[in-house]
Amino acid sequence: MAYLEMIDIVKRYSGVLANDHVDLAVERGEIHAVMGENGAGKSTLMSILYGLQSPDQGYLRFKGSTLLLQSPLDAIAHGIGMVRQAFRLFESLSVWENIVYRREPRRGIFVDGARARAQVQELARRHGLPIDPMARVAHLPVGVRQRLEILKALYREAQVLILDEPTAVLTPAEVATLFTVMKSLAASGCTILLVTHKLNEVMAVSDRITVLRNGRVAERLVTAETNPNAIVRAMTGHPVTLQTSKPREPGTVKLEARGLTVEQHGRRVVDDVSLTVRGGEIVGIAGVAGNGQSELIEALMGLTVVAQGSVYLQGRNVTHDSVAAHRASGLSYIAEDRARTASAAAASATDNLAMGFHCQPPLAHRGLLQQKAMRKWARGLIEQFDIKIASVDTAVGTLSGGNLQKIVTARELAHNAPVLIAEQPTRGVDVGAISFIHGELLRERERGHAILLVSAELSEILALADRILVMYEGRIVAEFARADADEATLGLYMAGGTRS
């Protein structure tokens, strides 16, 4: 009998079978990878293990006894911890306050701060996760925050640690550190479940692999006895090919930034950035999230005040102009945060698709809306982009991530703007939609438009971009043509290193 077992798990969401009689068996002290494409069922499976959801059928067995989990608190109480992609930390509190939250060592009715800090130091030292207990979380870089999340779980005596796509926000160097930590945790008896879709990482650190495809277990592999191709075949059912663009002669400069600097809280979050994007080329910006990419894009869009430098769109200086002026000068923007920024959940598809077009013909005539034209416009885009939605009047808040991303993409592409900024355009989107969106971006390129692509997925950038820039701490630290770039080199610059 295995240490941890998930037996015959079935979970259904409104008709879709997310987990189809899945069995998982994990041994003590093992690093077990759970792999699969977006939508294969890994997240659902792990959320059941962590008590976030109950399976429709099946059960869990841990250390020989059956587990009935009502909530993550139950899971934590039984020794199962999870570090998720979106961290849940108290920004304004210190590291130690975050770790001991709700299990505070006390002295009378007061919190024993000194003892808490000592405990945190000891825990960090024991597991090789150095951290400053007094540091304020708001000032910590992403890699350290993740360490904090791991320490939170260990403080609560987790014996099973689920890591959900942990390397998405790390530089390659930080990934290596994480792997060292994982191996030492496993060696000391902690069992680790690594949820990921990244092959090289799985090969580097895991002992065994369970591959999910379409909700079912496709394969169970032993890492030492398999290879990347076999894994890919198990994940997709066929060898994978990413769409790649063919080389092209770029046209005139459509988007240019000169010495762009943005300051926030006294810090230069964008530091003297200069770049150009020509018509018919895709320029990719690689970099770990939080190095100024979002602020750079906001400056290019006119959403943030520019401290120094300038932005030119098709030759026009738009540096201090409004967002509307930027858009009018030929700029569209697929925003990263589709729910909070790029759409209004309570508004209909018609309204969402009309935003940005609502002042000009055919949707408006002399300031008055043309309702019929708006609906026709919406229907056209929905059909063209194959968006699954009940009607044009349906509120977009009910749509799946992939469909909402399609709405955002459809709208922004409908501008037919000479310059397009795409920020994390395929985040959290199923495979079919990813392929579709990539196709659209390449089509834009064919039309001679200039595209600036910001993505945390190096594979996406390497596949689509003609030129690749690396951003680190607000500066552009390297530039490569696609042929000259590879993951290792990019990773080096993303972490702030330089090739000597």
Add this chain to the structure above:
Amino acid sequence: MTYAFFNATFFDQAVLGITPILLAAMAGTLSERVGLFNIALEGQMLVGAFAAVAGSHFGGSLQAGVLSAVAAAVVFSSLLAVGSALLRGNDIVIGISLNLLAAGLTSFLLRTLFGVSGTFSDSAMLGLPRLSIPGVASLPLLGSALGHQNFLVYFSWILVAAITVFLNRTPWGLRLRGIGEQPAAAVALGADATRYRFLVTLLGGALCGLAGLQLSLGSLTLFSENMTAGRGWIAVAAVMLGRARPLAVAASCVLFGLSDALGLRLQGEGLPNQITDSAPYVVTLAALVIAGLRQRRLTGAVT
């Protein structure tokens, strides 16, 4: 004339004026820290003020008045607790409607229970007695203001210190801060966000009830319609200015109380009372503008 401008009465008036705002602002501070935007301070204070007079009159004693003020305000605040903390309705809408409900209810009850409209006063009613702190009470200028006040005034000062310690040094204060800042994270670690919000709202109600008690029985003993006159809103402004940090909020309250007393003093010097009545509100607005401009300069404006 100037030598008597800031006399002992001035400071005494100031302290009396600060206290209800301070109590309400502490209620607002706790709400803000737990993640709720409590703009119903005005209404809860008014309910407390009315209940204090009603309780004291019908119950025949000051204690009855105190109990009624707190009880009524807590019951009233349970509407806010259920609507905002429990059901997660919109804070602003609930707050505004509670303020209006309080005004309507107290006016209605004034007419039906006391048979008068406008103001009710009863010379037989006892107000809050003043206590003397030996040594402090004999200080020049500030003696009466600091050393010869009723128990609520001293309670409000102790409250500021107590809340500061509670928030920063106790486990429950830490959990409360976490809930206010990142409810998802707090709940994931097992904090009962709903319970904290609910209890904080009720506690805030009690504090506002005491604020109302100070208003109606603290110096003169009477209730008049809408006697809170916007103090609850000034408390909201104080919480904003002080960024929900108890000491900073208290400092803001002192600022407003002083400007209120200043307005009264200027009235005594002959300035028309319509102008001087506006003093605390104008000062509040000016303080908010100055603080806002400073904030803008620090973080960098957004287009």
Add this chain to the structure above:
Amino acid sequence: MRIAAGVRSHLSRRVAPLLPIVGAVAVGFGVCGLIALWVGLSPSLMFRQLLQGAVEGPQLFETVARAVPLVGMTLAAAIPLRAGIVNLGADGQLALGGCAAAIVALYFPAPDLVRLGMALAAAMVVGACYAALAAAGEILAGVPLLLSTWLLTYPAKGLCGYLVRTPLRDPSTAWPSTARIAVGARLGHLIPGTPVNQGFLLIALVAIAVIFLDRHSSMGFELRLRGLNERFARYGGVALNRQTLGVMIASGAIAGLVGAIMVLGSQFRYTDGALTAPQYSWSGTLAALLAGGEPVGSVIAAVLFAALQTGGFAMERSVEIPRVLTMVLQSVIILFLAMRGAIWKRA
């Protein structure tokens, strides 16, 4: 068969959102009935008086006359509310507008009708400027409009109170008020023998304009979408600051206009506190909240509240139930709706 099903689903889509409102109204009436019982008054008598007092005979014209300023103040609240902005300073803008109208109508050297027109215009300009002041506070210094508009009402009312007591005081009256405005510069009766004056036409025009613009203009689109998601509006190119200023100016202008209508159409002088005594601003805000800022719903809610308040006056005269109970009723209805999350559920 399919048509019937389509009609039914279309109706249910329209009707379903109204159910919480009906429920809230029922709760409101229930609570007021209980309060009435508690103080020894008969609920059924109360409600009957309320209804008769609102619509029977000449009372109907009373309701209509009251609906004019109430609908006006509701629109003044609804326009910013559509964008998610709360204007609590309508009382101040109302008072300043009414005062300005009185001053122009009394002292501006021009023939009667011109004075009337200028008084109306002056009221709107003054109201708009004062509201713009609060908007400037938000735009330049980040002071929340919710607070700044509220705080600004006090200096506004204070200034008007001072003006009417000192420079402008008519010594022949007992209360602090200005002289009577000449007949030629007043808003005349619309329906003779009733309190309904020409202000009705002005407010009706404003209501039509607001509803039309909200539904059919790009400006209305931008306003509505901003109310739904401000970040999205900004990202889509909506000039937020300009919009904030615009809605506050519109709101202040309408509030000022209502003040002018009250002064020129029914009171014929500016008396300190007379414009704010009926509490049209608060009822207007409540009605706008009830409808979530949507113009047609706001107007309907305003008319209903006007009926309620007229009925309340009549009820007070006949059965001595204090009319403030209608305020309680209005508040309870909104409170109940807000609690159930039917009004802007919290994110």
